[in-house]
Amino acid sequence: MEKINIAIDGPAAAGKSTVAKKVAEALHYTYIDTGAMYRAATYLALKNHANLDDEREILALLKQAPISLSYTDDAQHIFLGEVDVTDAIRTDDVSNNVSLVATHKGVRREMVKIQRELIKQAGVVMDGRDIGTHVIPDAAVKIFMIASVDERAERRYKENLAKGYEADLEAIKADIRQRDKIDQEREVSPLVKASDAIELDTTSQSIDEVKNEILAIVKEKVN
Numbered sequence: 001m002e003k004i005n006i007a008i009d010g011p012a013a014a015g016k017s018t019v020a021k022k023v024a025e026a027l028h029y030t031y032i033d034t035g036a037m038y039r040a041a042t043y044l045a046l047k048n049h050a051n052l053d054d055e056r057e058i059l060a061l062l063k064q065a066p067i068s069l070s071y072t073d074d075a076q077h078i079f080l081g082e083v084d085v086t087d088a089i090r091t092d093d094v095s096n097n098v099s100l101v102a103t104h105k106g107v108r109r110e111m112v113k114i115q116r117e118l119i120k121q122a123g124v125v126m127d128g129r130d131i132g133t134h135v136i137p138d139a140a141v142k143i144f145m146i147a148s149v150d151e152r153a154e155r156r157y158k159e160n161l162a163k164g165y166e167a168d169l170e171a172i173k174a175d176i177r178q179r180d181k182i183d184q185e186r187e188v189s190p191l192v193k194a195s196d197a198i199e200l201d202t203t204s205q206s207i208d209e210v211k212n213e214i215l216a217i218v219k220e221k222v223n
């Protein structure tokens, strides 16, 4: 079967990465989580006490510790230089600062360069905020995944508890609202639905229902 690229965008905790992973698995495609790249840049900047408003400082750090991805045992691993930071980028500190780092034009340019290399060979499910609008404007399937803020906060809350982390529902809701606002209002590649994207509201859908809906959309395109 012909391979295509699939773009999945949407706000925080809408279910993008969970569903994208399952869709990729079902199609034997590669899943690429672009949020992890912005998180890695943020982790690096925080670790080095960089001024997060100064993109030159962040870019200089990224030159010394470039981001790369590897795919072992079906999971994406992200590296800064030689160091695997896959788990380290999921802290609250990173979550609370990543949208600011992602406003910088130069940082975005570097991330998009890596992302475009990865899509040269079709058969990719890529999720993020600007994939359908900017990174893969010619993606054969574009999904814009949404869910209510309450539902998204509840999902992230349960996820954190399940991982054994402390979680505060109201704090999570505030973080999600704040990140959505910065992501939607930034000048460069803001979070917006591509005109040719299909919007899926997952508020009252199960993970499998969303996955099956996307697989049906893909099937229609490919056949």
Ligand SMILES: Nc1ncnc2c1ncn2[C@@H]1O[C@H](COP(=O)(O)OP(=O)(O)O)[C@@H](O)[C@H]1O
Binding pocket: 010, 011, 012, 013, 014, 015, 016, 017, 018, 019, 155, 156, 158, 159, 202, 205, 206, 207, 208, 210
């Ligand atoms: N349709 C759904 N119904 C219920 N929970 C979901 C659904 N989709 C995702 N989740 C859960 O919500 C949480 C956030 O999903 P995630 O895929 O990380 O979102 P995103 O990548 O959009 O930030 C995860 O714990 C995931 O298992």
Ligand SMILES: Nc1ccn([C@@H]2O[C@H](COP(=O)(O)OP(=O)(O)O)[C@@H](O)[C@H]2O)c(=O)n1
Binding pocket: 011, 012, 013, 014, 017, 034, 035, 036, 038, 039, 098, 099, 100, 102, 127, 128, 129, 130, 131, 179, 183
């Ligand atoms: N393509 C992308 C992906 C993420 N991002 C930024 O990175 C942050 C973290 O992305 P993520 O996908 O890991 O977020 P969640 O999974 O927590 O929702 C987003 O809130 C955006 O600020 C972006 O600007 N562009």
